[in-house]
Amino acid sequence: RALLVPGGLWRELDVLPETGSTNADLANRADEAEGLVLVAESQVAGRGRLDRRWTAPPRSGLAVSMTLAPNEVPVARWGWLPLLAGVAAASAVSRFTGVEVRLKWPNDLLVGERKLAGILAERAGSSVVLGIGLNVSLHEEELPVPTATSLLLAGAESTDRDPILRALLREVEEWYTRWRLAGGDAQACGLATAYTDACATIGRRVRVELPAKPTLEGTATGIDDEGRLLVAGPEGQVAVGAGDVVHVRPA
Numbered sequence: 001r002a003l004l005v006p007g008g009l010w011r012e013l014d015v016l017p018e019t020g021s022t023n024a025d026l027a028n029r030a031d032e033a034e035g036l037v038l039v040a041e042s043q044v045a046g047r048g049r050l051d052r053r054w055t056a057p058p059r060s061g062l063a064v065s066m067t068l069a070p071n072e073v074p075v076a077r078w079g080w081l082p083l084l085a086g087v088a089a090a091s092a093v094s095r096f097t098g099v100e101v102r103l104k105w106p107n108d109l110l111v112g113e114r115k116l117a118g119i120l121a122e123r124a125g126s127s128v129v130l131g132i133g134l135n136v137s138l139h140e141e142e143l144p145v146p147t148a149t150s151l152l153l154a155g156a157e158s159t160d161r162d163p164i165l166r167a168l169l170r171e172v173e174e175w176y177t178r179w180r181l182a183g184g185d186a187q188a189c190g191l192a193t194a195y196t197d198a199c200a201t202i203g204r205r206v207r208v209e210l211p212a213k214p215t216l217e218g219t220a221t222g223i224d225d226e227g228r229l230l231v232a233g234p235e236g237q238v239a240v241g242a243g244d245v246v247h248v249r250p251a
């Protein structure tokens with residue numbers, strides 16, 4: 001609780017030694033006012049995007065979820081929330097640990113080509129639950145997949161979890177407040193620019209697996225008003241949602 005700034009967005013922070021999934025826990029509290037934060041030392045049923053799982057040895061990382069409810073922002077623009085979380089997490093990590101982080105669309109945090117953190121945004125009632133999983137002190141043999149990495153492996157100046165969490169909450173609050181005051185207009189509040197600057201996918205060749213459609217190959221050119229990735233392919237420009245599988249091709 002010492003982490004919370006009175007009068008700020010975050011009004012309750014709980015830390016659990018173990019739970020299934022912090023996202024699932026907060027989804028059950030989606031009808032409460034926004035600003036809940038839940039941290040788990042260990043998750044036994046951590047959820048990832050696209051029905052994947054998120055696993056990490058106990059206390060080796062940061063598993064945190066928060067609730068947001070930007071009611072006056074048109075729902076179509078809520079697609080920017082996970083991207084906002086990516087920008088906030090990347091800047092908190094870079095600033096606090098000195099590790100240079102880039103984003104893979106929509107919101108994986110990468111160090112080089114390896115994944116340091118993932119973000120899962122889920123709608124629950126009139127809220128969005130934003131969950132962030134960050135690999136902090138995992139050693140090579142503890143990585144869930146060889147293409148992952150951790151702050152420790154990336155040579156971070158510090159692997160202290162509390163200050164990283166504090167920096168993360170501050171960054172999310174700052175961006176969220178700006179975005180919300182701008183009515184969810186990512187261009188107007190500078191979020192679109194910040195995202196594009198941090199994103200390693202834009203400008204690259206990508207292969208997109210679309211449900212019930214042929215695989216699309218093209219160049220990622222930018223992000224639209226709803227947070228979708230724009231891909232220029234042989235048949236013109238296509239907007240790709242976060243539910244579609246996007247592979248970034250080696251340069």
Ligand code: BTN
Binds near residue numbers: 050131133
């Ligand atoms: C992904 O990269 O697929 C997203 C991973 C998100 C993991 C975090 S850990 C905290 C929160 N609770 C969950 O069950 N998932 C998210």
